[in-house]
Amino acid sequence: MLTRTLILTAALGSLLSLGTAAAADDKGDMEKCYGVAEAGKNDCHSANHGCAGMAKTDKDPADWVKVPKGTCEKMGGKLTAPTAM
Amino acid sequence: MSPPAPVPARAGIGLRAPHHRDVLERRPDVGWFEAHSENYFADGGSAVATLLRVREHWPVALHGVGLALGSADPIDREHLRRLERLIARVEPWAVSEHVCWGFAGGRHTNDLLPMPRTQESLRHLAARVREWQDALGRQVLLENVSSYLEFREAEFTEAGYLAALVAESGCALLLDVNNVYVNARNHGFDPETYLDELPAHAIREIHLAGHEVTQIAGCEMRIDTHDRLICDEVWQLYAGARRRFGAVPTLIEWDAALPALDVLVEEARRADAIA
Amino acid sequence: MPLRELQQRFIASLYDESTEIEGEICADGGIGAADRIAIYRNNLRAGFGKALALEFPVIAALCGADFFAILAREFQRAHPSASGDLHHIGGPFPPYLRQRFGTGEYAYFADVAELEWAREEAARAADAVALDVRTIGTTGVDAIPALKFRLAPSVRLVASRWPVLTIWEAHQGPGEVREVDLGAGPEQVLVRRSPAGLVLERITVADLAFLATLESGGTLGAAFDTALVADPAFGVAAMLRRCVVRGLFAAAQR
Secondary structure (H helix, E strand, O other): OHHHHHHHHHHHHHHHHHHHHHHOHHHOOHHHHHHHOOOOOOOOOOOHHHOOOHHHHOOOHHHOOOOOOOHHHHEEOOOOOOOOO | OOOOOOOOOOEEEEOOHHHHHHHHHHOOOOOOEEEEHHHHOOOOOHHHHHHHHHHHHOOEEEEOOOOOOOOOOOOOHHHHHHHHHHHHHHOOOEEEEEOOEEEEOOEEEEEEEOOOOOHHHHHHHHHHHHHHHHHHOOOOEEEOOOOOOOEOOOOOOHHHHHHHHHHHHOOEEEEEHHHHHHHHHHHOOOHHHHHHHOOHHHEEEEEEEOOEEEEEOOEEEEEOOOOOOOOHHHHHHHHHHHHHHOOOOEEEEOOOOOOOHHHHHHHHHHHHOOO | OOHHHHHHHHHHHHOOOOOHHHHHEOOOOOOOHHHHHHHHHHHHHHHHHHHHHHHOHHHHHHHOHHHHHHHHHHHHHHOOOOOOOHHHOOOOHHHHHHHHHOOOOOOHHHHHHHHHHHHHHHHHOOOOOEOOHHHHOOOOHHHHHHOOOEEOOOOEEEEEOOOHHHHHHHOOOOOOOOOEEHHHOOEEEEEEEEOOEEEEEEEOHHHHHHHHHHHOOOOHHHHHHHHHHHOOOOOHHHHHHHHHHOOOEEOOOO
16 A cells, blocks of 8 residues: 555656646647537528428338448448447 | 627628538528537537537527427427527527427427417417416517418418417527528419518528429429529518518528538528628 | 426427427417427437437447337436537437347447547547656656556547457448457457547557556556456567557646
């Protein structure tokens, strides 16, 4: 236990020697950062592909796609996951 | 931050995330911006920070799309609280919502559903608007929505319903000229007569947008897609609205298939050129 | 018809549970009530599906557009939007996928979705002032193991038996999606916000144990102990430095 306390004390000491400059490391490009906003999900328009009275003419889409058919086809290798976490 | 600046009587454009960088770097020559309130409900992060930076350069309006005041079930208190906090931070020149309902039994459609135009629904909606205005301590703007159906039971015309709402609640109106035109075609009424029926003094803002013409069961239906240029007929109706209501701050709305910022700025110029 | 009843019936018809509302709707001009309601039903599905795809773009790509539309519709039935703000719909999606795909071929979808939702939450979490290390500079030696650190509200930790971050990275950028070996082993991911945007970082099992202990309110000493179990050579000084430099620790709340 004594060793643990010593290690932690030394670790904290080295933190303090970083001072305040270290914490600012990550903030250098604050001025350039406004382009990263996530797209908003709330709008007030009607979906243009949702308008053709599909419900009457479409058969249940479950009839024509039963499994994922996207980029999952590129996920290869062993399909059973390793058990170790 | 500067106090809520008086909005210039010229056109603004909708603020959308893909344009954030362009807007702040290029400072387009438009009168103001409008943001969809719910897109800025986060506790923190870059979206609200960006909106506040936009607010440093232009007047901003907050346009809600999710309150659904006409719903019979109780309004979501948390939604109101977040909205109030956003209004306090942004100090918008206008706060608006829609004449619509949107949820029942805990299921939200996140759509703007048309009101049945009855005395009962009017009393309900007007009471909700009054309550909201009292809580905010300011007048709000209510917008007419586009619709693809009408309920049989109707004690008002659509414009008459808006006029009665203004009289009963003391709210102002956000007139969406595109929605008037879309509904006139979808439900068969004269859009100019509709404008005549509105209380001119209550109109504080106008919306313009593009819509799609499609066919359903062999009949024409106009869908309010906000994904293209404003059509000529809507520009004409807008000119009619300007003749009646004067120089009202006008917004170019574009939500899907968003083009370059310049396209929106050009539409705003076109609106400004109509006197 | 009373407003409440009319609205309940309308919502029921959007979810195909009843057609009772049709008699209340004008059917002039050649378009019937059912076709008119179908426009709103399609808007409901398309709007929900679009918002879900914005929140889970990698899941949408893995599924492909057709299957994702079906998956979104199934999920919407089980978990309809409960708010006027569409940002909330994604919360139940990772557990829904875990149940939907079980331990089969697509079991990793739930973990990928968890990573995508962690990004979404990190992006929207409250802002916080970073810890100024000088405020803990006077801590007495005996009290140091009992120190607690508050992680910034935007920090999220994701652990998976699959290479979830490699899968996520394979879907970024404009080019073709790169091939991924699902058997490549587990990955632990730290999601954090930097001024330049969201950052996803691979961390070790020991790093994860350390941060997860602090996140759940454990002391510095306890975090160190759990990290040592995972890796006897765990360097706590380097880890603390990383935490401070990257702003993972928030100032104590007053």
